[in-house]
Amino acid sequence: MSSSDVLAAQSILSPRTAPPGKPPMKVLVVDVGGTHVKILATGQREHRQFVSGPTLTAEQMVTGVKALAGRWKYDVVSMGYPGPVLNGRPVAEPHNLGRGWIGFDYCAAFGCPIKIVNDAALQALGSYKGGKMLFLGLGTGLGSTLIVDGIVAPMELGHLPYRKATFEDYVGSRGLMRYGKKQWRKYVADVVARLIAALEPEDVVVGGGNVRKLKELPPRCREGDQANAFIGGFRLWRDAGNPIPSTLKGMIRRPISPVSIDAMNAAIKRRGASR
The missing domain is CATH 3.30.420.40 (ATPase, nucleotide binding domain)
Known part of the structure; x- marks a missing residue:
């Protein structure tokens, strides 16, 4: 930037x-x-x-x-x-x-x-352009946030079980050091694909300090800054x-606010009903 x-x-x-x-x-x-x-x-x-x-x-x-x-x-x-x-x-x-x-x-x-x-x-707030966006941060661990129509849901997806440990153990910095770049990139691609399949986002942003260690981004993803x-x-x-400046207004469809589980579920149901 x-x-x-x-x-x-x-x-x-x-x-x-x-x-x-x-x-x-x-x-x-x-x-x-x-x-x-x-x-x-x-x-x-x-x-x-x-x-x-x-x-x-x-x-x-x-x-x-x-x-x-x-x-x-x-x-x-x-x-x-x-x-x-x-x-x-x-x-x-x-x-x-x-x-x-x-x-x-x-x-x-x-x-x-x-x-x-x-x-x-x-x-994720700084990357959001509207709709249903999944943010994944490749850093020391695996950061994750879902934003649905302006409602923010911080998550801890990195601690979900994966193989013999958790997602974070394979795609975080420890996984990078343990498995090397080539295998680490394969794990990143697999983890991202699994999360996309589960959450069905319209927009996927992969950011964090280690994103530049990827040779190419996983399909359907854009790089976060x-x-x-x-x-x-x-x-x-x-x-x-x-107020939001004119340079940023086009990036936001609705006000962004911290999420409650009920609000997030309601937003997801509305989107499902509109399909």
Whole structure:
């Protein structure tokens, strides 16, 4: 993603699009991953990052983000979390980081309001163009999110049983190191095909840090851009008095919101009835 694309994504927060009498909101997007924590704030052209790893705690993450952000100004935070999130709170410790993420007071730590979603959901939000989209993130593990007519359903498909372990064990970074690129690519193709057959998406985005290690994308898939996580982070706050910019309006058919199981089932039933 170019600097101009990043700034276009941030235009949801520009003074020209802010409602009359309301100052523009500045957002800090924090994308927490198994190998790096990446950040970008409103008005900045380039993201910054630092190494995460298996011992990183929530407190250390916040300290690192604040130090890295330096003099960046922000009013609110969007955070992508590498694990399940329910009602804006992590509900399980991350598989590839340290402990202490559940029950941590992120608002108090950052000193401002924060919205937390699964990290795959953050990139999915930035990749969504409408309809029924499946996002799969090839990284330390296997991130997954389904969006149906604007309703977001973060998933943990990577932990479903596969062969002698789970999907994530074969197509995540551990699988890449254990089996080598050639066999890993075969596993990726097989896993993606199985998930497409099961979920019947209209659009499939394969992203994550390891997507570039594929020689070619699986059939029916398009490549996701990791920088789309930042677009997703800015979108999270667009309903708080921050309209969608003209450069992004065509990508969204309906407002995007966190999912409830009932809402997702209703959306799927509506689509099935319309066939």
